[in-house]
Amino acid sequence: MKSNYDYSEIEKKWQKVWIEQKIFEVNEENSKPKFYCLEMFPYPSGKIHMGHVRNYAIGDVIARYKKMKGFQVLHPMGWDAFGLPAENAAIKHGVHPAKWTYENIDYMKKQLIRLGLSYDWRREVTTCAPEYYRWNQWIFLKLYEKGLAYRKSSFVNWCPSCATVLANEQVIDGACWRCESQVEQKELEQWFLKITAYAEELLQDCDKLTGWPEKVLTMQRNWIGKSEGVEVDFPIEGMKESLRIFTTRPDTIFGVTFMCISPEHPLAEKLCDDKSALKKIRLLQREPEVKEGVFTGKYAINPLNGEKVPIWIANFVLMEYGTGAIMSVPAHDQRDFEFAVRYGIPIKVVIKPENEELPDPLKEAYENEGVMVNSGNFSGMSSKEGKKAVADYIEEKGLGKKTVNYRLRDWGISRQRYWGTPIPIIYCDQCGIVPVPEEDLPVILPENVSLTGKGESPLKYVQEFYKTKCPSCGGDARRETDTMDTFVDSSWYFIRYCSLHDESAFHKDKIKYWMPVDQYIGGIEHAVLHLLYARFFTKVLRDLWIVPFDEPFQRLLTQGMVCMESYRCPEHDWLFPKEIKDGKCIHCGKDVQIGRVEKMSKSKKNIVDPDEMIETYGADTVRVFSLFAAPPEKDLEWSSQGVEGAHRFLKRVYSLIYKHHSWLKETEGELSHPEPSSLSILSLIHRTIKRVTFDIEKEYQFNTAIARLMEFVNEVYHFEPKTEEERKVFKFALKNFLILLSPFAPHIAEELWHEIGEKGFILNEPWPQYDEELAREQMIELVVQINGKVRSKIMIPQGLSDEEITKIALNNEKVKQWIDEKEILKVIPVKGKLVNIVVK
RNA sequence: GCGAGAGUGGCGGAAUGGCAGACGCGCUGGACUUAGAAUCCAGUGGGGUCAAACCCGUGAGGGUUCAAAUCCCUCCUCUCGCACCA
Structure with missing residues (x-):
């Protein structure tokens, strides 16, 4: 065994062996539960960036963990290979898009392999290949x-x-x-x-997606934008056409004082004689700051009270939504209010708040609920009831109908x-x-x-x-x-992975076995793009009897961005980190301004190249750092010193094994009844297994899981087993430690696994079990509080009853001093580890 | 404006209502070394002290509780998403 941690040699060696031995290849196995772990496939832009590294490191930990937990794990990767950059590169450099794309794929695939990711490459999907896009x-x-x-x-x-x-x-x-x-x-x-044919289902099924972040669901619901209301026809005075409007507030219909239509409305030209004014309004359509309008000279009749109200053309009315025309109730809609104030149109209150008076004149629209007033027979009704009652009345009289509108197009x-x-x-x-x-x-x-x-x-x-x-x-x-659109390609690629290339894309049994995806991991930027389209396609394919489920992704993890400080030189603008020396620009020697921490981007030059990192520290270090620096869903701040810390940890792991490797190889890691001298090591590893497992299971808290592994190493780093018994226990502990480490840093774990004399691949080992009894600390610190403040700490054996710890606490010298002559009102023991004494 | 999330050491971040700051970085001191790098050890929230005791401390203010970073109310700041959707 080499004395130094030669990550480069170790990583190359095992990457080769893993592929040769096909250990990442997986097929259906009906006797075993399956787990489909999927990361969003990349666009082959040339090289992977740190965002990819983070995304795939997270996925790889999950895939490896689940595999060791006994699942049949599908973990595939592919290429979102159609798209504009290929074409732009072709125009700029004269390379054919296909050549450019396939060369990028070649390179990026090598990078992914160099990261030690456990993909079944037989299933690789390339969307620009005819065998893919034919589907x-x-x-x-x-x-x-x-x-x-x-x-x-x-x-x-x-x-x-x-x-x-x-x-x-x-x-x-x-x-x-x-x-x-x-x-x-x-x-x-x-x-x-x-997609609008599925609007309602896409909305409803959001409720089924319990494994998705609420944030993404909110964005999708918002995007679909359902609103319920009524469409009402307002006759136009002196014309046979009527004006159809959509409103969600039929309870305010008695407060209509004008109508507005979009400048693109089919009746706009006909109603408005002043063509130049119409043109002007059209130009102002995408100016949200100003509300502009022009009176058409025509009037509409409110079908509920017969009132004659002017029809305006207004820049803020959208043709794409509803009917392109609205009834305006300035008293109860802020936009209408502003418009009315600007053009001196009357404002009529028809909803009053329950227990207060509205100011007269109104300073702003009152949009909340209340009681209907000035509303004919409906006066006195709550606005909530009124909404329904007016809508019913409108339908009954044939003036309009209840309608549901979606923003989704x-x-x-x-x-x-x-x-x-x-x-x-x-x-x-x-x-x-x-x-x-x-x-x-x-x-x-x-x-x-x-x-x-x-x-x-x-x-x-x-x-x-x-x-x-x-x-x-x-x-x-x-x-x-x-x-x-290339989003079509990514709307169903996860199904293509289920079968091999020489098989149909829609192999029913295989889809049934693997789908849906159990864990999907990717950036939040696709919250309403890819993720909505993929849901839509899944529903279409279900209706074509191709897939037997409603939703493609059971759980979704949206990982945070990879960020870094940016640097700027007054003369040379943004600088790469390596263009700075001692806080000065290497080109001109001027002081460099440190910008804020933000998403790594080429334009700000605050990027680190994965290749360089792997070269300098190895893939395991890069993986460990990107998993340790922050929990997966939070933004991660890249820190070169942090990377060194991760590297130092792996070096310590290596040297820990190196110190003992000569005897470790010869020792069986079996356990009989451990002597007291080795009990603490045994307890430590059981505790570590428990915590690491818990951290992974609970929301994938890889950062704390790795912290546990570091603690383990710190605690055993100087342990010297003396007896045969101690050696056995220590070997047992180290062996299990390597298994726990392997999802995070698979290469070094594999290498050391063999160095301690174990056979087979560590990925094929079962995830270790822990013994609840042994995982408990033997001695614990009893915390004694007096009136809620910590006053004493006493070492006691684990597992004492509340009565026992109360007695120990009250007999403690220091505690006695604190209690002194005071009266003890109450003693609260907590789970054998804390006592709070309330005194007066 | 609406919706969601977040505010904890010098920094990244930990804490089923029960010892705030695990782990890592940085920093300080020490060991090893001719020297440095690497490595190892110790310390490291603030105040206080020779050292302790002790006091203060999780954005601000209130509340619930024996006990609050954690639960409730009010407010402030930041990030993200949506935004004339009638």
């Missing part, structure tokens, strides 16, 4: 058959920089989620998936780019839209294209691709040249 096309055809995929022309979100369309979920604060360019509106024909999936799945549709002048027959799949993405990034699909110019025959009439026809 995207297949699913698309099924959606089309069911009327869940349709084509329509509409205004879409257009990112001028990516030169393609974005789904609503992909627009963040009016900017592109990928490149942050300002998103424009553009009218285009495109394909939509009818259908998912636009057409992308005007090359590097994606071709949409399997053919346009025929005779037959119209014709789906590609199933047996003709896959529609292969051609390789010889010239990429421009100009906003039109490059496939439009590839004759061999788009020129085709109509499957229906055999005449000349054109293929659809748009490709699919």
